[in-house]
Structures are given as C-alpha cells and as structure tokens.
Amino acid sequence: MIATRPADTADALEGGFTEAPIQSARAFREILEAMARPGTIRRVQGARPPEPLSVAAGVALLVLTDPTTRLHLAGRADCAEVRDWVAFHIGAPLTRAEEADFAVGTWEALHPVSRFRIGQPDYPDRSATLIVEVDRLVNHGPALTGPGIETATWLNLPETAAFRANRALFPLGFDTLFTAGDRIAGLPRSTRVEAI
Amino acid sequence: MTEHIEAGAYTFAYLDEQTKRMIRRAILKGIAVPGYQVPFASREMPMPYGWGTGGVQVTAACLVPEDRLKVIDQGADDTTNAVSIRRFFQRTAGVATTEATTEATVIQTRHRIPETPLKAGQILVYQVPIPEPLRFLEPRETETRKMHELEEYGLMHVKLYEDIARHGQIATSYAYPVKVEGRYVMDPSPIPRFDNPKLSGNPAIQLFGAGREQRIYALPPWTEVVSLDFDDHPFQTSKAPHDCDLCGAQDSYLDEVITDDQGGRMFVCSDTDFCEGRRAKGHAGRLGGDQKSSKTFANSFEGIWPGTEGAR
Incomplete structure (x- = not known):
C-alpha cells in the first residue's frame, strides 16, 4: 500500500504489541473474563492505537482481528490514521457495516445496530462483534442477568432497547465489547438487559 | 527424564498467533451462545487425534505465563495422557503446573470434573471426542445442525425412553445429555453422569474442545445446565455403592x-x-x-x- 502522507506512515508503524504472543495471551484472558462474566470491567494494555481509538479498542482489534475478519470502522474511527494502523498491524479488510465480523466506533456511529450481522439460524456464530467506544465504564445503570452472572449486575449501557431487541433474537444476535481508555467490558447476546 | 529446551524454541503456547486468534474468536462466540458448537479450523497437533488435541488447542489459546496448569485424565494427574499434555505446556509455554485443584488456574480434563468445587478465576477445559450429542441417533451433520436450529430434540428423549423401556431406568451412565439455558442440548463430554450436577451454576468458565471434530463450545460461569429426564424418571447420579478403600470418602466417584x-x-x-x-x-x-x-x-x-x- 502506498501511503499518501509519509509523515503519518511512521506513526502507523507504532503502537502494536511488542511481544505479541505474551501480550495477546494476557489481553485475551481479560477479554474472555469480560465476555464470560458480563458487566465485569477488566483492564488491558499493550496497544497504542491512533486517535480516536482507545487503548482497549486497539487491544481488542489486535487480539481478535486479522486478514480473515472483515472490519467496519464507524464514524470518527474511519480516518486515515486508523486505516493505516489497521492496515499495518492487522491487515483486516475494511468493509461496510452489513458485512462486518467486527465493527469499532462510538454507539452513535454504529447506529442503527440492526444492520449488523446476527448469524444464521444454523450458524449463530457467524455474527458481528461490536467494539463500542464509551466515555467511561461503571457498574451502575441497567441491570444485567443471564449466563455468566450469579444473580444480577449493572453496567452503564448507552441504551437498553437495542440490547433487549438483540436478546430477543437469541440464539442469533451480535455480541458487544465496551471500551473506555484501558477498560473493557463484555455484553454477549445471551444477557438480559433491564432499565432500572 | 530431564529435558533441556532452548528458551524461545517455541512461540508461547506452541500455536502461531493467527491460529490462536481464530480459536479465541470461536471461544468468545461459544461463550456468547452457551452450549452451541462453534466450528473451528482445528490444527494438526504433535499428538494423535483422540489424545486431547481439542482441549490442548483451547488451553493453548487461553494460557498466560502466570497460569498454574493442572491436567487430569479420568481424575488422575499421573496417567499417560495427563503427564504428556502437562509436559507439553511446561515445554512450550513455560507455565507452572500443579496437581492441586485449588491451586490451579487452568485445568484441562479428560472425562472428569474434579471433586473439589471450582471457583471464579479458574478455567476448566474439557477434551471432547464426539461433541454432537445427537450423532449416534442421526449420523448426518446436515440433519443434526437442522435439529439444533429447530430445537428438535424429541429423538434424544426417545432414546432415553427406550433406555427405560429396556432397562427400567435411564442406562446412560456417561456423556449424559444436558440442556443449556433451556436452548441447546449439549454433550458434556464422556464425564460420568455423577459429575453432571457440577456443570450447572459453576463459578468457573467451562470450555470444551473437540479437535478431530473441529468444534468448540462453552459454558460461562453460573450457566443453568439441566440433565435431560422425565417427570416420572427424574435424573439420578450414580456411582459404585462403596466407600473409597484408600481415603474412605463416601461421596466421591x-x-x-x-x-x-x-x-x-x-x-x-x-x-x-x-x-x-x-x-x-x-x-x-x-x-x-x-x-x-x-x-x-x-x-x-x-x-x-x-x-x-x-x-x-
């Protein structure tokens, strides 16, 4: 790929894992715990992606995406710096929302989320994973129940209606990772969400 | 036997990064749809199929250097399969190992769930020979996939009913089918049905890997897992009607x-x-x-x- 702006190309080469096998293993373990225990907030490190991506979103992309996964950059995340960084460190083909295996952006930029793939009735795993950038993550807000949660927990979701509609599709539906700074939380399609 | 392996002779936990990403994506989708078998591109491992290649790949994708790994084969830490897999990860990941259930962070198991209750932070990785619970009733993958899609599990109940008609009780003593969160019927791997109650509401993450059959599935913590049964023939665990001759335990398998x-x-x-x-x-x-x-x-x-x- 020929970079249009050489000055940015240097930046694009930075910010990946320096010791990929170890760093991705530690990061995946945090992501696994986050997804297996919806609502728990974990910390990840090792990536320095360009603005506007958070550290956690960069880590999630490095750990989970590669040339075999179609990636959708939404809103401000779809900028030259991020595209170059993804091209160098990940090599994931960029695509529109409807075809994406992974999508990253703010909740507003990802809307309407009903366009993302929800899997097929015989292959519900063929669905999108959304990496939603939020300002902060706190265990306060809508109540979460379901697999991975002993009784109930709470997480400051950007809204509840979309996640209730997503749960109603189970076993179809998209899965979500929320990222804020170096914090990450998971919300699989199996989680029941209730506004309180 | 002492083995001296050059540091850096293997990438951490043996598998290349792209393979691990593929397995990790499958694990996360498995977590998101508890009990559903996610297809994955199982790799050739340096051990034959049937020796836990699925479990080994799942363990390799989950391990971190700080882990303390326990490997059991039908409950035992010191049988061939357990010893060789433990040594494999000592060599390729450099992780600490243990035989104590309480000290382990990752436990790979062949056909048992430890007697000691698991806790949050632990991962139990099952080696699975045949992941499809309906396979011996319906050999065609296209059909079993459709049956899972339509939640058409009547055939499994017919099988259990025939057990009762023939033997007066449900004679399935291992790989006893379960229903996960009221949706997917799942093969818990050939654990004795004695272990089935431990599947449900377990604080640990349970991951299942079938290497030859190329499937990964999962139970997040606290997932509801119900052993299939009938109102008039409720599920019962079973064990030999004895106490352990060595330690006197009355409640262990x-x-x-x-x-x-x-x-x-x-x-x-x-x-x-x-x-x-x-x-x-x-x-x-x-x-x-x-x-x-x-x-x-x-x-x-x-x-x-x-x-x-x-x-x-």
Whole structure:
C-alpha cells in the first residue's frame, strides 16, 4: 500500500504489541473474563492505537482481528490514521457495516445496530462483534442477568432497547465489547438487559 | 527424564498467533451462545487425534505465563495422557503446573470434573471426542445442525425412553445429555453422569474442545445446565455403592480396580488429588492403613487401563 502522507506512515508503524504472543495471551484472558462474566470491567494494555481509538479498542482489534475478519470502522474511527494502523498491524479488510465480523466506533456511529450481522439460524456464530467506544465504564445503570452472572449486575449501557431487541433474537444476535481508555467490558447476546 | 529446551524454541503456547486468534474468536462466540458448537479450523497437533488435541488447542489459546496448569485424565494427574499434555505446556509455554485443584488456574480434563468445587478465576477445559450429542441417533451433520436450529430434540428423549423401556431406568451412565439455558442440548463430554450436577451454576468458565471434530463450545460461569429426564424418571447420579478403600470418602466417584485373579477388588477415588488430600488429613478407608498411596497404586496399573477416547 502506498501511503499518501509519509509523515503519518511512521506513526502507523507504532503502537502494536511488542511481544505479541505474551501480550495477546494476557489481553485475551481479560477479554474472555469480560465476555464470560458480563458487566465485569477488566483492564488491558499493550496497544497504542491512533486517535480516536482507545487503548482497549486497539487491544481488542489486535487480539481478535486479522486478514480473515472483515472490519467496519464507524464514524470518527474511519480516518486515515486508523486505516493505516489497521492496515499495518492487522491487515483486516475494511468493509461496510452489513458485512462486518467486527465493527469499532462510538454507539452513535454504529447506529442503527440492526444492520449488523446476527448469524444464521444454523450458524449463530457467524455474527458481528461490536467494539463500542464509551466515555467511561461503571457498574451502575441497567441491570444485567443471564449466563455468566450469579444473580444480577449493572453496567452503564448507552441504551437498553437495542440490547433487549438483540436478546430477543437469541440464539442469533451480535455480541458487544465496551471500551473506555484501558477498560473493557463484555455484553454477549445471551444477557438480559433491564432499565432500572 | 530431564529435558533441556532452548528458551524461545517455541512461540508461547506452541500455536502461531493467527491460529490462536481464530480459536479465541470461536471461544468468545461459544461463550456468547452457551452450549452451541462453534466450528473451528482445528490444527494438526504433535499428538494423535483422540489424545486431547481439542482441549490442548483451547488451553493453548487461553494460557498466560502466570497460569498454574493442572491436567487430569479420568481424575488422575499421573496417567499417560495427563503427564504428556502437562509436559507439553511446561515445554512450550513455560507455565507452572500443579496437581492441586485449588491451586490451579487452568485445568484441562479428560472425562472428569474434579471433586473439589471450582471457583471464579479458574478455567476448566474439557477434551471432547464426539461433541454432537445427537450423532449416534442421526449420523448426518446436515440433519443434526437442522435439529439444533429447530430445537428438535424429541429423538434424544426417545432414546432415553427406550433406555427405560429396556432397562427400567435411564442406562446412560456417561456423556449424559444436558440442556443449556433451556436452548441447546449439549454433550458434556464422556464425564460420568455423577459429575453432571457440577456443570450447572459453576463459578468457573467451562470450555470444551473437540479437535478431530473441529468444534468448540462453552459454558460461562453460573450457566443453568439441566440433565435431560422425565417427570416420572427424574435424573439420578450414580456411582459404585462403596466407600473409597484408600481415603474412605463416601461421596466421591470411584474406580473399580481388580487386584488379583481370585475375585479381589478395591474401589478408589478416581480423583487422585482429592484422595491424596483426604489421606493427608488423616482419613483412611478399608485398605488405606498402609502407606501405599492411590498414586503409586494407580501407577502399577498404567497400561492396562483403557485409554480409548472414542470408544462408547
């Protein structure tokens, strides 16, 4: 790929894992715990992606995406710096929302989320994973129940209606990772969400 | 045998990064749809299919350098399969290993759930020979996939009913089918049905890997797992009606061991760590007075215990 702006190309080469096998293993373990225990907030490190991506979103992309996964950059995340960084460190083909295996952006930029793939009735795993950038993550807000949660927990979701509609599709539906700074939380399609 | 392996001879946990990403994506989708079998591109591993290649790949994708790994084969830490897999990860990931269930962070298991209750932060990785619970009722993958899609599990109940008609009770004693969160019927791997209740509401993450069959599935913590049954024939666990002859435990799963050609036999805990732990605390069973540990005893039988995973 020929970079249009050489000055940015240097930046694009930075910010990946320096010791990929170890760093991705530690990061995946945090992501696994986050997804297996919806609502728990974990910390990840090792990536320095360009603005506007958070550290956690960069880590999630490095750990989970590669040339075999179609990636959708939404809103401000779809900028030259991020595209170059993804091209160098990940090599994931960029695509529109409807075809994406992974999508990253703010909740507003990802809307309407009903366009993302929800899997097929015989292959519900063929669905999108959304990496939603939020300002902060706190265990306060809508109540979460379901697999991975002993009784109930709470997480400051950007809204509840979309996640209730997503749960109603189970076993179809998209899965979500929320990222804020170096914090990450998971919300699989199996989680029941209730506004309180 | 001591082995000197150059540092850096293997990438961490053996598998290349792209393979691990593929497995990790499958694990996360498995977590998101509990009980659903996610297809994955299982790799050739340096051990034959049937020896836990699925479990090994899942473990490799989950391990971190700080982990303390325990590997059991039908409850025992010191049988061939367990020893070789433990050594594999010592060599390729440099992780610490343990035989104590309470100290382990990742436990790879062949056909048992440890007696000691698991806790949050632990991951239990099952080696699975045939992941499809409907496979022996319907050999076509296209059909079983459709049956899962339509939640059409009547055939499984017919099978259990035929058990009752023939034997007066549900005779399925291992790989007893379960329903996960009221949706997917799942094969819990060939664990004895004695272990089935431990699947449900478990605080640990449970991951299942079938290498030859190329499937990964998962149970997040606290997932509801119900063993299939009938109102008038409720699910019951079963075990040999004895106490452990070494540690005297009344509530653990037992192996029957033939001790001579005169009809002599003994029953010992299948979970060697559990048995050792009890004996260390001073518990003793019928034959547990001497210093012979269950471990040395089991060793003397290595080689004649069946190790055929696919056999049913």
